[in-house]
């Protein structure tokens with residue numbers, strides 16, 4: 001089978017397409033024939049070596065976290081799936097391995113694919129959808145009539161975060177570049193601010209939650225946008241930010257929280273229900289696995305709106 005691996009940290013030039021044997025499964029695992037894999041900023045942070053502490057430095061390593069596909073084989077101790085089921089799932093963020101014809105995964109990291117979406121759309125759901133759910137429901141605990149600012153609202157997580165925050169009854173301000181102004185309004189944002197025309201710092205409104213998906217807005221900068229007991233959410237976990245948040249949260253009304261993505265059966269099921277209920281999934285570009293370097297180069301340079309996916313034959 002085809003698989004994308006790398007033998008040293010670096011840019012997209014380290015990614016290689018190789019032939020490998022189809023892996024065998026253990027009794028608590030599923031073998032899945034992959035149909036599509038999403039392109040995540042986390043991928044290039046890991047193969048770029050930015051996350052060595054978590055990924056380790058042994059090679060070769062694999063790429064690709066979330067996928068859609070069809071169950072090919074089930075381990076004897078699995079109970080929830082049968083061969084032929086169309087599914088979505090995700091692998092360990094730091095180990096990857098979804099960019100391959102087949103993946104082996106525990107069934108707790110898999111859910112049935114909603115029938116109303118394509119395999120390409122389905123591949124775009126797990127990492128960014130679970131991140132959005134975790135941010136809106138757990139970290140920011142967004143509820144009715146809250147004012148929520150989402151900075152970077154047209155990216156993978158942002159598209160879902162805007163829609164989920166609206167579902168929870170919040171009033172949403174989406175910060176986007178010009179290309180996303182109309183789109184963010186279509187997903188339900190009450191106010192849309194174009195960061196290329198107006199600095200976020202001049203907004204006069206104060207928010208219950210400030211969610212930074214751009215990695216450009218620090219907690220220190222965000223404070224002036226926050227109500228006295230508001231929450232700021234960052235997507236950049238590091239020992240320093242985690243320690244800083246812990247200490248800040250002991251003494252300050254304005255809380256700082258950091259996303260550390262967790263995959264749960266409940267989260268995946270909540271996500272598939274949202275998709276069945278009409279959650280809009282926005283695809284940017286679609287690539288063949290033979291063009292994997294191009295897919296990551298273009299995504300890293302900055303892209304359109306939503307998520308790019310890599311499709312397997």
Ligand SMILES: NC(=O)c1ccc[n+]([C@@H]2O[C@H](COP(=O)([O-])OP(=O)(O)OC[C@H]3O[C@@H](n4cnc5c(N)ncnc54)[C@H](OP(=O)(O)O)[C@@H]3O)[C@@H](O)[C@H]2O)c1
Pocket residue numbers: 040041042045127128131151152153154155156157158175176177178180195213214215216235236237259260261302303304306
């Ligand atoms: N900690 C975790 O467990 C975890 C899990 C998943 C993801 N992440 C991280 O979360 C971040 C967001 O993920 P994603 O998939 O949504 O990334 P993405 O698709 O690249 O989206 C990032 C967004 O930021 C916007 N942006 C860039 N510069 C901006 C600025 N100055 N002001 C406002 N917005 C700006 C971009 O919009 P334009 O294109 O219009 O500039 C884009 O929409 C990434 O850094 C990712 O690595 C962390």
